[in-house]
Amino acid sequence: MAKVKTAYVCTNCGNDSPKWLGKCPVCGEWNTYVEEVISKDTNPSKGGFHIFDSPKAKPLLLKDVETGEDPRIDMQDGEFNRVLGGGLVPGSLVLLGGEPGIGKSTLILQTVLGLQNIKTLYVSGEESARQLKLRADRINSNSENCFIVCETNLEQIFVHIQNLKPDFVIIDSIQTIFTDTVESSPGSVSQVRECSAAILKFAKETGTPAILIGHINKEGNIAGPKVLEHIVDTVLQFEGDQHYMYRILRSIKNRFGSTAELGIYEMRQNGLREVSNPSELLLTQNHEGLSGVSIAAAIEGIRPFLIETQSLVSTAAYGTPQRSATGFDLRRMNMLLAVLEKRAGFKLIQKDVFLNIAGGLKVNDPGMDLSVISAVLSSSLDISIEKHVCMTGEVGLSGEIRPVNRIEQRILEAEKLGFSKILIPQNNLKGFTSKVNIEIIQARKVEEAFRQLFS
Ligand code: TYD
Numbered sequence: 001m002a003k004v005k006t007a008y009v010c011t012n013c014g015n016d017s018p019k020w021l022g023k024c025p026v027c028g029e030w031n032t033y034v035e036e037v038i039s040k041d042t043n044p045s046k047g048g049f050h051i052f053d054s055p056k057a058k059p060l061l062l063k064d065v066e067t068g069e070d071p072r073i074d075m076q077d078g079e080f081n082r083v084l085g086g087g088l089v090p091g092s093l094v095l096l097g098g099e100p101g102i103g104k105s106t107l108i109l110q111t112v113l114g115l116q117n118i119k120t121l122y123v124s125g126e127e128s129a130r131q132l133k134l135r136a137d138r139i140n141s142n143s144e145n146c147f148i149v150c151e152t153n154l155e156q157i158f159v160h161i162q163n164l165k166p167d168f169v170i171i172d173s174i175q176t177i178f179t180d181t182v183e184s185s186p187g188s189v190s191q192v193r194e195c196s197a198a199i200l201k202f203a204k205e206t207g208t209p210a211i212l213i214g215h216i217n218k219e220g221n222i223a224g225p226k227v228l229e230h231i232v233d234t235v236l237q238f239e240g241d242q243h244y245m246y247r248i249l250r251s252i253k254n255r256f257g258s259t260a261e262l263g264i265y266e267m268r269q270n271g272l273r274e275v276s277n278p279s280e281l282l283l284t285q286n287h288e289g290l291s292g293v294s295i296a297a298a299i300e301g302i303r304p305f306l307i308e309t310q311s312l313v314s315t316a317a318y319g320t321p322q323r324s325a326t327g328f329d330l331r332r333m334n335m336l337l338a339v340l341e342k343r344a345g346f347k348l349i350q351k352d353v354f355l356n357i358a359g360g361l362k363v364n365d366p367g368m369d370l371s372v373i374s375a376v377l378s379s380s381l382d383i384s385i386e387k388h389v390c391m392t393g394e395v396g397l398s399g400e401i402r403p404v405n406r407i408e409q410r411i412l413e414a415e416k417l418g419f420s421k422i423l424i425p426q427n428n429l430k431g432f433t434s435k436v437n438i439e440i441i442q443a444r445k446v447e448e449a450f451r452q453l454f455s
């Protein structure tokens, strides 16, 4: 019997080492090494993937490579198409990551059920066919062309693919699939890597697109090695707060499109619904006369939307005041509080500060700063901000308001939604020529903005 060969593999970056290490020398993470069986048989003629077994490929001059007119597959879902960069590219491998229960399986099942003329094979390693059928009934959609198979063995999956010859393959999820050529358990670094590589090879050779669903670990990375993100063509992330109904589909890497794209969905009783106009949903509450609320004209990806920022400032009950932020970076909030304290003279040292971005969305746009700082001040002073005012601007360490990108889009979105005033950074309007029906106020420093808002 061949000797079982093991190695220690870093679960973060996939680096391997013959002995256990406390700290990975490549990525610097601590305590990420786990022992894995590499192969039970080292003889490459049995099993394993060969490097030189494909004489079909031969070097071509780049100018001779035919591209065709890039016939993308229409996913019948505006948001999904947009995030993919205009539809799914044949032969591409897409990785969809997200926390458990966020709705990955729902999104994909709903999408494939909407594809009427494309024969799809949905490989489920997590749910039974009955469960999938129940979900399809909930989504209220049934397709003539969607085949389901509950299988976790990669070799068996390829047998099914060979028999069925599908046009589109879904693997739900890559962490449950295992191949016989690697002996470690499903979900381990080497299994995930081998299986993905095999599926990639299949996708490229046959031109069949495939989607891999993957879980996210505690740190928010897609579980399994980073190499997985390198081998696939597109990495999408489905995120949102479990307690809210909004979900964001984000593109983290895309070989065939921009990563600035973003799709917004709403989780309903009967599946996910595309949200084509996010602002209207995020601004349904009437906050007139309420202190601690301000409206930000934000951009996520390349889409503008107006979003409510809520804050509560109260006297701290304990020695150390609490600082908490939902949907916003806590460190950034602390920085903004320091600016408020230093530049505008508001003593927040004995105060608890809570911040919340409406709808459970996580917004990374620096243009949110002005709105955050204004909401905090509004709550602290207990003075409400006028209802028809919104704002955008990045706040710098010395209290200056710095220009933001895509100011035009922000202004036009605010105008479209009926706002009468927008506060923007000074010198941000260069090249902006459109005639708008909204009062534009420019501010250079936070003090100026506060004077506009609270006097
Ligand atoms: P699921 O797709 O199973 O998540 P994942 O594959 O990412 O683990 O989604 C499960 C959640 O979605 C579950 O909590 C119930 C909710 N859901 C709805 O609210 N409406 C629906 O129509 C469906 C199918 C699911």
Ligand code: MG
Binding pocket: 104, 105, 106, 126, 172
């Ligand atoms: Mg699932």
